Amino acid sequence: MKIKKRWKVFFLINGKRRSLTIEPHWTLLEVLRDQLGLTGTKKGCDRAECGSCTVLLEREPVYSCQVLAVQARGQRITTIEGLTRNGKLHPVQQSFIDHDGVQCGFCTPGFVLTASAFLDRTRRPTPDQVKQALSGNICRCNAYVKIIESVLSASKRGKRIRD
Amino acid sequence: MHPFRYAEPESVAEACRFLKRQGTSAMPIAGGTDLLSEIKDGVAKPESVLNLKRLPSLAHIREQDGALRIGGMTTLSQLQVYPVLRRNFRIIEEALSTLATPQIRAVGTVAGNLCQRPRCLYYRHPLFLCAKKGGTTCFALDGDSRYHAILQNDLCPMVHPSDLAPAFIALEAQVLLAGPEEKRLLPLEEFFLLPGQNLSRETVLKPGEILVEVRVPKPKAGTRGTYLKFRERGAGDFALVSAACSGRVLRGTVAELRLVLGGVAPIPFRARQAEEMLMGQRPKKEFFAAAAQAVLAAATPLSGNRYKIEAARTLMVRAMQAVLK
Amino acid sequence: MREEVAEAALDLIQVEYEILPAFFDPMQAMKPDAFSIHPGGNIAGGKPIVLERGSVEEGFAQAERTFEGTYTTQVHCAAGMEPRVALAQWDGDFLTVWKSSRGIHMLDRPALARGLGIPAQQVRVICPAMGGGFGSKDETRMGTLTALLARKCGKPVRMEYTRQEEFVAGRTRHPSITHLKVGIGRNGEITAIHARTIMSKGAYMSSGSAVIRRCGQGALYLYQTPNAKFEGTLVYTNVPPAGSYRALGAPQGQFALEVHMDKIAEALGLNPLEFRRRHHVKPEGQPGRRLTPPGELVSDQPVEGGIPFSSNRLSECVRLGSRAMGWQRRWRPPNSSPGPKKRGLGMALGLYRGGLAQKAGAEVEARLDGSVEIRVGTIDVGEGAFTTLLQIGAEALEIEPARVTILGGDTATTPEAPVTSGSSTTFSMGTAVQQAAATLKERILDRVCAQLGADRENVKWNKGAIQMNRPTKKTVAWKQALALLSPEERRVRLAIQPGSTEFVINSFAAHFAEVEVDTETGKVAVVKYVAAHDSGRIVNPAAAQNQVEGGVMQMLGYALTEELLVDPKTGIPLNGNFLEHKVPVIVDLPPLKTIFVNAPDPAGPFGAKALGEPPSIPVAPAISNAIYNAIGIRFQDLPITPGKILDQLPLKGRG
Structure with missing residues (x-):
């Protein structure tokens, strides 16, 4: 067993293999923002409380501020930058725009990612299921009414959200 | 965050040996949500961190003769979707649905939930060197005590924050601990320590020992269970008070009852007095109230948490009403 | 350099402290012999601010009954998702x-x-x-x-602040202690309202005088009375510094006022709705004499009477809101519902400045490629100001919003603009953008007419294209028209002074809450909420709804759960994080209905008035009044936690 201060790792980020050397105490959030320049992932609390840093790890939403990057090595990670395909917005992104599910926008990447993972698993959710699924994301502008509308509307687009 | 070294053991045995050798300078990490908060807040300062989460042997859920065997590194979200839960282990399912947030359940583990450290505002605060952290004073005893214990709270009024622990104990779960030399199996109820037994730690884990499995026996036919959690926010919040209850009524009288409270004591609090009073009785609301009253007669509330007595009474009665019918 | 290196370096700095007396309670800090936190004593400015219309002394002399009460509010953190940062x-x-x-x-x-x-x-x-x-x-x-x-x-x-620093060293909502005295005359009229508020400021001044001033406005102006007085004392203490936060002191002052008025209504045997209908301020404003000289701008936070409002649809708010709640049909006397879970209805009114008269500049430039850029020196604090200003500019030019872009938040490229405060951006900046855009449109029309030799009456503006009917039928396309103007002519920069010399410009709200109180746990569930607002004409309905829904939800936290806890012995804030400050989450969202009266105000741009802050004002009193209606117990101290409710209820286990 090796006990190391530096780790050479790779991640599969938004479909691309990214290799780099990291230190064990760097969080996944720090690596995404500071090493890889993926600043769509936001640091709101750094304590796994607010959800602004949510990314998908193996398609499940996690708080990247409270996951050691080294623990996620070799895994598939989706950030908000990876949702847009060929310049076309993801249906959940489009729905947040259409329904004003945004005020200041800081929490939005986290909400969109959490919602997209949820809609991958749940075809026709009830409003209550949407609330439960998004209960780990805080919007201090409290745009919750329109966030729920956005997610419900995206779910009604009738086709699978992601391939 | 304060830097540390990091290692990934190949086996449980290797992990145990390493942890024993390193003593308190090494800490195991699983989901990390609790440990990393402690490191960032300066409460924990490990020199090295040992990742148990990649040990495949610890991430299982199995049924054996109807009993459930849950690997310590099983994530809470894996457990939550395990099909048999809804049928036979309702309490666990209910506890999980109230626990933390989807993002935390995705990485948090069963062992991590049972081994998490207290949420006491003073303990978690870098500016208070409280008795639990090696200081001489408990600041909560005459400070802000609204979230603290009402029972067994003389030395350190922390409350045990786990939702799963009361649920498991109500189901008579056992835990399997692996150490460098041997494994041992004990009731989960005996896993937790009161501050009087050890002020700085909350469990019986010895240096080098890790929690590898939880074993939950299959409830007898006719057993019902529920987990009630009272909290301020609708999600992502720890319990002010919670109650896990498992019981069975046979031919009109209580044949089996286990009632465990969270949020009221430094350990998951087994309300044995209530259990004993009700055994063999007809399940009636007056008896439930009397039994709850007997449990709470021992309460020693602090200046800010008297309300927890009434809340605990309510949850006990409601839990028993839901289960014993 | 990595942050952790900077942090490690900070840890190496040794600070030597001289331990001085500290105050965490303003009542202690304001005692005459208390140790001075700053030279000059602990009362900021040396004395309270005192504002009076008529004479409350005379008013109380005329009163048949008087009602007094004391109300307190907590330290509350704004906690925007992004911690503050500078580079x-x-x-x-x-x-x-x-x-x-x-x-x-x-x-x-x-x-x-x-x-x-x-x-x-x-x-x-x-x-x-x-x-x-x-x-x-x-x-x-x-x-x-x-x-x-x-x-x-x-x-x-x-x-960059950490989250904990954001809670502790950011600026909090001032905690307050308000004492109210209201006199009621023989015919049920309000003869006098006297409010005295003490606010704990923390050790540093930041927007404090404006905060306490705004705390008094409800008492001075929300209810019709010839005699009203506000005394506000701002006290230095050693708790985290308070500053401006959505609606400044208005939520604190109007929490006290609206719970107090609820109590008076009951004492007079009136339904809370009926009492408010009779006594809330009407379009003609407060009785009394105008003191502002003719021709001068009227304050939108006045003390004097004798000045009508530019528009006041508070009666409409009450009518529409109560109807949506089913108030008449469903209201029951306090503590009427059987069983351990009790329901109740509560309401509260709110008034707020509607169009802060701040000088504002804007620049609008049309480019030869047909695009238009609006430049504003204001910022978008996250409420969507830029979208709204863009809409106003496009509407004034009568062109597709898609052709318009907006540039803001940069001193190098934008004209001077006021501070984003007092919910005034739509009103002040909107007026500037509207006028700049309208000026540009006039210029284009003038130039095209001159070119074609047409009279202004014979041309029509159609989405930027200009259609001439006489002497011949002809259309000049938008880009063609722009080509007729010089670069200087295509750019309009102007500054305006919004406001009114004739009217008080205020926004109004009436909120209605239905709660269910679990009397065995103290848990309050908001089961329905209706917010009715008069903010003039609504410019951007979706953004406006977001403002109301967001304001209500933020203040449900203020009413029920949120508080920055300070250790009573050391003054150290204990819970500087989202979790322990108990910031509400999405599952706490009640069914929420927003109603806009949507009647244009004659003074505002396209009839708009202020909206951003008003939704935060009536929430806490509406909830407290609903809890009273449910269980018959008044809560005059925020937040109304389960612990406080259980402590007040007659408990089963107590002897």
Whole structure:
């Protein structure tokens, strides 16, 4: 067993293999923002409380501020930058725009990612299921009414959200 | 965050040996949500961190003769979707649905939930060197005590924050601990320590020992269970008070009852007095109230948490009403 | 350099402290012999502010009954999702600072110039998109600190608050103690309202005088009375510094007022709705004599009477809101419902300044490619100001919004603009944008008419294209028309002074809450909420709904769960995080109905009035009144936690 201060790792980020050397105490959030320049992932609390840093790890939403990057090595990670395909917005992104599910926008990447993972698993959710699924994301502008509308509307687009 | 070294053991045995050798300078990490908060807040300062989460042997859920065997590194979200839960282990399912947030359940583990450290505002605060952290004073005893214990709270009024622990104990779960030399199996109820037994730690884990499995026996036919959690926010919040209850009524009288409270004591609090009073009785609301009253007669509330007595009474009665019918 | 290196370096700094007496309670701090936190005593400004219309002494002499009560509110944190941040970079003697801000032109730029001893022309401040301001990101110190550090080390320096620092060293909502006395005359009329408020300020001044001033406005103006008085005392203490936060002191003052009025209604045997209908201020304003000289701008936070409102649809708010709640049909006397879970209805009114008269500038430029750029020196604090201003500009030009872009938040490229405060951006900046756009449109029309030899009456503006009917039928396309103007003519920059010399411009709200109180756990569930608002004409309905829904939800936290806890012995804040401050989450959202009266105000741009802050004002009293209606117990101290409710209920286990 090796006990190391530096780790050479790779991640599969938004479909691309990214290799780099990291230190064990760097969080996944720090690596995404500071090493890889993926600043769509936001640091709101750094304590796994607010959800602004949510990314998908193996398609499940996690708080990247409270996951050691080294623990996620070799895994598939989706950030908000990876949702847009060929310049076309993801249906959940489009729905947040259409329904004003945004005020200041800081929490939005986290909400969109959490919602997209949820809609991958749940075809026709009830409003209550949407609330439960998004209960780990805080919007201090409290745009919750329109966030729920956005997610419900995206779910009604009738086709699978992601391939 | 304060830097540390990091290692990934190949086996449980290797992990145990390493942890024993390193003593308190090494800490195991699983989901990390609790440990990393402690490191960032300066409460924990490990020199090295040992990742148990990649040990495949610890991430299982199995049924054996109807009993459930849950690997310590099983994530809470894996457990939550395990099909048999809804049928036979309702309490666990209910506890999980109230626990933390989807993002935390995705990485948090069963062992991590049972081994998490207290949420006491003073303990978690870098500016208070409280008795639990090696200081001489408990600041909560005459400070802000609204979230603290009402029972067994003389030395350190922390409350045990786990939702799963009361649920498991109500189901008579056992835990399997692996150490460098041997494994041992004990009731989960005996896993937790009161501050009087050890002020700085909350469990019986010895240096080098890790929690590898939880074993939950299959409830007898006719057993019902529920987990009630009272909290301020609708999600992502720890319990002010919670109650896990498992019981069975046979031919009109209580044949089996286990009632465990969270949020009221430094350990998951087994309300044995209530259990004993009700055994063999007809399940009636007056008896439930009397039994709850007997449990709470021992309460020693602090200046800010008297309300927890009434809340605990309510949850006990409601839990028993839901289960014993 | 990585942050952790900077943090490790900070840990090496040894600070020597001289231990001085400290106060966490304003009542202790304001005692005459108390140790002075700053020279000059602990009462900011040395004395309370006192505002009076008529004479409350005479009013109480005429009263048949008087009602008194004391109300307290907690320390409450704005906690925008993005912690405050600043980045400073020097280029020779020129400084650029990127930062969270409330006002780049009027706050940060002058403060930086003053603090660093350089001319303002050498300072550029940029506030890009910001993660939630709520009025609280108003301090300028981070800009100055980073600029000093950057000058010292010759490199750009960034400073960012941790979440805990954001809670503790950001600016909080002032905690308050308000004592109210109201006199009721023989015919049930209000003869006098006297409010006295003490606010704990923390150790530093930040928007404090405006906060306490606004705390008094409800008592002075929401209910019709010839005699009203407000005394506000701002006290230095050693708790985290308070500052401006959405609606400043209005939520505190109107919490006290609206719970108090509920009590009076009951004592008079009136339904709370009927009492308010009779006594709330009407379109003609307060009785009394106008003191503002004719021709001068009227304050939108007046004390004097005798001045009508530009518009006041509070009666409509009450009518529409109560109907949506089913108040008449469903209201029952307090503590009527059987069983352990009891339901109740509560309501509260709110009034707020509707169009702060701040001088505002805007620039509108049409380019030859047909695009239009609006330049504003204001910022978007996260409420969507830029979208609304863009809409106003497009509407004034009568062109597709898709052709218009907006540039803001940069002192180098935009005209001077006021601080984002008092919910005034739509009103002040909107007026400036509207007039600049309208001026540009007139210029284009004039030039095209001159070119074609047409009279203005014979041309029609159609989405930027100009259609001439006489002498011949002809259409000049938008781009063709623009080509007729010089670059200077295609750019309009102007500054306006909004406001009214004739009217008080105010916004109004009536909120209605239905709660269910679990009397065995003390848990309050909000089961239905209706917010009815008069903010003039609604410019952007979706954004406006978001403002109301967001304001209500934020203040449900204020009413029920949120508080910055301070250790009673040391004064150390204990819960500087989202979890323990108990910020509401999405599952706490009640069914929420928003109603806009949507009647244009004659003074505002396209009839708009202020909206951002008003939704935060009536929430806590509406909830407290609903809880009273449910269980018959008054809660005059926020937040109304399960612990407080259980402590007040007659408990089963007590002897």
